[in-house]
Amino acid sequence: MHPLPRLLILSALLLGTGAMAAEPGSPEWSRVGDPAHGPASVIGSPAAGCLKGAVALAEDEHAFQVLRPSRNRNWGHPATIRFVGDLARAAKGEGIAGPLLIGDLAQPRGGPMSFGHGSHQNGLDVDIWFRLPARPLSRAEIETPRPVSMVHGTEIDGSTWTPAQARLLELAARAPQVDRIFVNPAIKKAMCRAAPADGDRDWLRKLRPWWGHDEHFHVRLTCPADSPGCERQKPMPEGDGCGAELESWSVKPTWPAPPSRPHRQSRPLPEACAGLFPKG
Ligand SMILES: [Zn+2]
Numbered sequence: 001m002h003p004l005p006r007l008l009i010l011s012a013l014l015l016g017t018g019a020m021a022a023e024p025g026s027p028e029w030s031r032v033g034d035p036a037h038g039p040a041s042v043i044g045s046p047a048a049g050c051l052k053g054a055v056a057l058a059e060d061e062h063a064f065q066v067l068r069p070s071r072n073r074n075w076g077h078p079a080t081i082r083f084v085g086d087l088a089r090a091a092k093g094e095g096i097a098g099p100l101l102i103g104d105l106a107q108p109r110g111g112p113m114s115f116g117h118g119s120h121q122n123g124l125d126v127d128i129w130f131r132l133p134a135r136p137l138s139r140a141e142i143e144t145p146r147p148v149s150m151v152h153g154t155e156i157d158g159s160t161w162t163p164a165q166a167r168l169l170e171l172a173a174r175a176p177q178v179d180r181i182f183v184n185p186a187i188k189k190a191m192c193r194a195a196p197a198d199g200d201r202d203w204l205r206k207l208r209p210w211w212g213h214d215e216h217f218h219v220r221l222t223c224p225a226d227s228p229g230c231e232r233q234k235p236m237p238e239g240d241g242c243g244a245e246l247e248s249w250s251v252k253p254t255w256p257a258p259p260s261r262p263h264r265q266s267r268p269l270p271e272a273c274a275g276l277f278p279k280g
Helices: 002-017 027-031 079-092 139-144 163-174 186-192 202-206 244-251 271-276
Strands: 041-045 048-051 064-066 098-104 125-129 178-183 205-211 215-221
Touching: 041 271, 048 271, 064 079, 079 098, 079 125, 079 163, 079 215, 163 178, 163 186, 163 202, 163 215, 178 186, 178 202, 186 202, 186 205, 186 244, 202 205, 205 244
Parallel strands: 064 098, 178 205
Antiparallel strands: 041 048, 098 125, 125 215, 178 215
16 A cells, blocks of 8 residues: 555544544444444435444455455345345356455445545445456455556456456346446456447447456445335446447546545545444
8 A cells, every 4th residue: 555545544543532423424424333223224315324223245265255354344224135145156157166255345334444445335246356256265365465457557457367357247237136237348348349249239338448447346236125224326328338338438547546645535435324323
């Protein structure tokens, strides 16, 4: 990590220890170690939200492994937890080597994170790595995993990207509960090229080009029926997104990903999130 972000994180943590420590929207959400009990409910949006009744994603070594468990970011709405298991089993069923490596979901009560993501706040986001290890990672490897990029420059890296990654991404995008998936523009381009021109290309729309996302893809689920306080995402443009929109990315530097910065909350959290934050 660049030394400046580290310094800023440190100041943020120090500033967070005063009387305002329990304010929703502060990095203090990262210190809450347990979920808010009650029926599962998503509140707000991925970039300004929180989560009640979260469930932890428990490792299933044969199907998937949870990376960096010490971060305690393996919490989600039950629909997200189910999705990960279903995807891992479907991938295994198709002979895709695994286990799948699962990155961050959300904190136990969601909310803003002290570093790393602007989203992942309401329990509907999950990062899944493209790296497909031939054997399960060791405890030490899980805590400090080595990412493998699928992109070189503005193109896919043919030495790391294989049909298995492409199929895994297609399986995820075809799941009806998936709203959208963020991937590097080079990956979207490769998926657009590979999908048959005369076949069903509707699912390609869900692949959204974004900076970074060259070693993992970021899945976002739709609002679950049990969550009236969940804010729906803006609809995506019609079509498969393989044309002008994707072209517009070809002039932007999208790889490598910009260094992660401490997150500044751009929107206030919904009022309902205040009730989830422990007083004191
Ligand atoms: Zn993500």
